[in-house]
Each structure stands twice: as C-alpha cells, then as structure tokens.
Amino acid sequence: MKSLSDLQKIRDEAKKRVSMREGNQNYRVVVGMATCGIAAGARPVLNAFVEEVAKNNYSASVTQTGCIGMCTLEPIVEIFDLEGKKTTYVLVDPRKAIEICEEHLGKGKVKNEYSVASLEAKR
C-alpha cells in the first residue's frame, strides 16, 4: 500500500462484498422459494438475479421468500422500490431474469411483458 488511492481501490472492491449488509439499496428483489417455486426452477432464477446484481452493481438486494400463492405461475419474483411499490413478475426463467434486471434494476422501467398484470390482460 503506497497511497490513499491504493487504499480506495481496496475499499471499493471490499465494499461490493459487504454492501448487502447495509440495506439502503433502491430495489428489493424477492424470489419465491417454496416447494412450488423450487420445483418450477426458482433456484437458477435466484442465482441469475444474484449474479446480475453483483456483475452490474445494481443498487438492489436479493432475498427469498416462501410461497407467494399463485403456484401455477411460479417462479414468481417480486421487485419492491423505495416507496414500497411492488411489481410481480411471473413464470420467470434465468433468461427473463437477466432482461428484468437490465430493464427494471438498470433503467428503472417495469418489464411489462413478464409481469402478472400483462398476463391477466392477455387472458
């Protein structure tokens, strides 16, 4: 370590690893991980979210929860923003997860086509 800027580099690197403990992110991603969710493939979806968030430094925490209720539409992912507004994405797979991350967490736009609202509308 030779200077303050060397220290800053270590700090920025280390900060990424501990940021999940701070709880001041813009989004909270919640993946349904009950039996129904896991059977429908929620685990790879969860992993995809965790990896995307880490890779792109999105300000988001990824947590899991139990059964959300609509088991036929699992894997279900809910994204809460700072005001508590909730968007529910259904029938998510890892590919969709990456798109959702890009649009919703990256650009702040709801990825409508995967949301439960658009599914209802189609029906």
Added chain:
Amino acid sequence: MERVHVLVCAGTGCTSSQSDVIVEKLNSYVRQFDLDEEVKVIKTGCFGLCQKGPIIAIHPDKVFYCHVTPADVEEIVVEHLYKGRPVKRLELTDIDEETKEKIFDIDQIRFYAKQMRIALRNCGVINPEDITEYIAQDGYHALGKVLESMTPQQVIDIIKASGLRGRGGGGFPTGVKWQFAANQPKGQKYIICNADEGDPGAFMDRSILEGDPHSIIEAMAIAGYAIGANHGYVYIRAEYPIAVERLNIALDQAKEYGLIGKNIFESGFDFDVEIRLGAGAFVCGEETALIASIEGKRGMPMPKPPFPAVSGVWGKPTIINNVETLANVPIIINKGSDWFASIGTERSKGTKVFALGGKIANTGLVEIPMGTTLREVIYEIGGGCPDNKNFKAVQTGGPSGGCLTEENLDTPIDFDNLVELGSMMGSGGMIVLDEDNCMVDVARFYMEFIVEESCGKCSPCRIGTKRLLEMLADVCEGRGTLHTLHELEELSYKIGQTSLCGLGQTAPNPVLSTLRLFRDEYLAHVVKKKCPAGVCKSLLTYSILADKCRKCSLCAKACPTGAISGIPGQTPYVIDPNKCIKCGACMTACRFSAVVRS
C-alpha cells in the same frame, strides 16, 4: 456468488453461550444443503443486546435471531436460508406500546432506536478478523488522510475542536493531552492504549477490541503521528483472550498491508504496535501503575507530577488513551470536528458506551449520545427492572463512583452532571438496583473489591479500606451502632484525602454515596437491627404464620437443616431459629404464603 451473509456474534458473552458451536453447525448445514457458494457465515463483534444472545443477523433480509441454540441451526438453514421463510419464533421482537403489535424491524426496536453507535460503529457489522471489511467501512482512510494532507498540529487541533474527552474515567480533554506530549522536545515518545478494563460489570473496551480491533490500531497510529511517537503499546489484561487474539490477527494484517510498520503511505512515518499483557490488576488501569507494569515492574502507582505526557514509559513522553476514546478518533478525522461536536451536550461531546447490568431487563452494551437521560437509558433502552420490581438506584462509575436515585432519572447524562450528583461517568458501568438490593450490602460489595485490588503501597488505602470493610460487615451483621456510621464517614473522608492514587482517593465513594442517599437503610441496620431489603442474613428471621399454615409439610421437606418441625395435617409447623440458616427454601416451597421473613 454470495447471496446471504449470516453474521454470528463472536463476542465473549455469546461465545460463552456456544456461538462458536453455532458457527460450526451453520457451516456444516450450509454445506449439506449445497448453499456454500451462496451463503457466507461470518463471525462478528458484539451486537450489544447480550441478554438475548447468542444473536445472529441475516442480511440482506435484515432478520435478527436471538437466544439461538445449536439445536436451532438446522431449522434456520432449512427454513430461512434454503426456503426463504424466516424462523419467527427466534426473531428479535419488541411490542409497540400503542398498538400492542409485535415489531420485527430492528430500527424500531426500543433497545436500538435510541442508540447512536459511533465507537461501536463496526461491532456486529464487520468480520473483525478481515482487514478488508474494516477498509470497506472507510477504515484506515483517516490515517491516510492525516499522513498525506495534514500536519501533526492540524490533527491535534481537530481533536481539540471536536471536544473529545477521555472515556476511561476522568474525562480529560484528549486533544489537550496530545498537545502536552507534542510540546515535549523531539525524541522517543510513546502511545499507550489502556485496555486494562477493570470496573465490575464494564466490558465496552473488550467489545470494541473484539469487534473492531483495527479502529484502535488506526487511532494509535494517528495519535503517534500527532505527538511524534513511532511506537505504541496496547496494555490489555490476559483475562481477555478473544480480544488479544483478534488484536494479534489485526496487527499481522495491518503489517501485511503496510498500514503499520515502516514508511506508512510513503510518508516517511513509521509506527509499530506491541501488545503487553497485564495480569488483571485493577490498579494497573491507573496511568503510572500501568507504565510500571509495562516496564516489567510491580504494578504500583507513582505520585504525579511528573505526568506521563512529560515523563512516562521508560521516562519518555507518553500518551495513554482508553480504548473507547481511541475508537472515536478515526471517525472524527473522517467526518470532521464539527460533526462530532454537534452531538452531545455543551461540555461533553459525542456518545458514551454504557454496560447495563444488574436488575434490568436488557443487559448489554448501549451507546447513547451524551445528554440522554437516565430514564431513557434505563426504561426505554434497558426495559426497566424485571418482574415489575421498583427501581431503587443506579450505580455508575464502578468502585470509584456512586449511586443515582429516582429523583436523578431525568438528568441528562454527561461528565459534569454525574459528578455534580455525587457520582461519576467512570468507564461506563451502570448497575441497576431494585427494591431487593440492600444498599449497605452494595457498599460492602464494592469495598470487598477495593480491598482485594488495593496495591498496598500507601497505608490509607491498604489499611483504611480494610477497616471500612470491617465496619460495613459490622453493620450488615447487626454489630454496628450509630457510632460506627460516624466512624465510617470520617474514615472515608480521610482515605479520600490522603491516598496516593485515584484508586484510593475514590475508593470510599460508594460508601459515602450510599450513606448520603440511603441513610435510613443504614439506620435500620444499626438501630432496629433490620435489613429493609431482606438481604443481610444475620438480621433476618423466618417464621411461619400459624393461621395460614395448612400443615402440608412442604416447608419441612425443603429445609436443608431440619429446622422445621410439625406433624402433617395436625399441628402448624414451627421454625427453630437456632437451626435455621436463613436460606429461604421454606419460603419458596410454601404455596400459601405462610412463611414470612422479617
């Protein structure tokens, strides 16, 4: 990819209730469920709520579990970490006073809501054995800033302007102390971190060293730069093995990263830290005795002056700062003196950590801004006395301090207010006493401690405190008279005026304070030969009320000395006072409140 961090308290309190076993089991279940890439188990420092330990925090879910046992680990891993369903029965909760609903949010739980963690900022947040986690919290940034852009005098000026005062007892302004040492001619100087925490019940310094050892190392280096010292000692008692181990790990890591050693940040400044273990003598918390102990001599105080800032360890200018004081230094440098000075009261800035103990619901460590009232600390943060007992007093300042009573509850806590009320801040022990505590017995407890810890160098302390203890024992055991109280008082003043060091000068304080505030209790002991709180055994008698006795024989069965006689179902039972050892077992056994104590 890490998804969840499980932080387990690895402080001394939680370790003694098996948090180390919990960590092992967590790791093994996490592997068993193939979660080891996603879940990281981390040992961290004290969360403060030791009453409810072992405590586990799970992030980013922000879930806190309390009273966790190794048997609960499987459920936590399977339910929470694997399936995402927090284990409600283990969650730390509080009851909302208005709605009577359960609160799970950690920021709203009363124990934490009123706290402000500055000295304890990283305890329970980082892994103390990983320097990069400390760096992630801006660790060593203050040292870098000081070495790259400030002169030693600027550093001292910031500390002076912040109003930081020593947290170890006396409350001497830290910046002024540094200035004394800096003003000494150039040459070998030393920084000592006083980690010889000895007040009964106080453990904030241990918790800081266990939970955030790097903050102390960084602060010592900053202090070294400010006064022109390049060598530091941490004087710590060997009774703190976890703290010593973490400090050693932290020192090794800091050396490896070049944050201590030669030419730090290429500034030309060298700084080294050495650990010196003490044997746990209370008197070695006194500066001159501490220095003697570091030099390998018997730990005994010397008259002051010369002050250590002029002539300290090895006869060189030395600054001795307490652990908690040092823990405040890096954050003051980072955030500025104005920020620090904006917290607290006019003459006491910042926060103070208190170790809450005794008759209080939430035993543990709390850090509050100066100026918080005792009522807030005891009732809102501490949760009041358990079992609906009445609050009687709170003892602050350890064996050098005194008691505060109900009428002082609304006084804002700071250095000067506590002294004005006849007590002191001390290192921050706060022992809450309720109606079941006898104040004479409390004074006797502290005097026993002092007699044990007196180093014996000066006679007022060596002989005087022993005499005080004998007189207190007389009062407790019914041999005391009004004259004893008079003598107690007189001898107390003499010891205070004539002892060599702070230990002896303040040793009579618990006696004087209880005599002043609870004279009626002393009088009850010596005049009526009664102990109102029912603590002093010699003054108690147990008897059975004949009209309430149902002749069931339970009391006689419970009595360990066969002092109770009677015939089941026929005659009421009677206690033989000559055989009775006043253990109270009969009183506990009786279901009809027929056994009374007077």
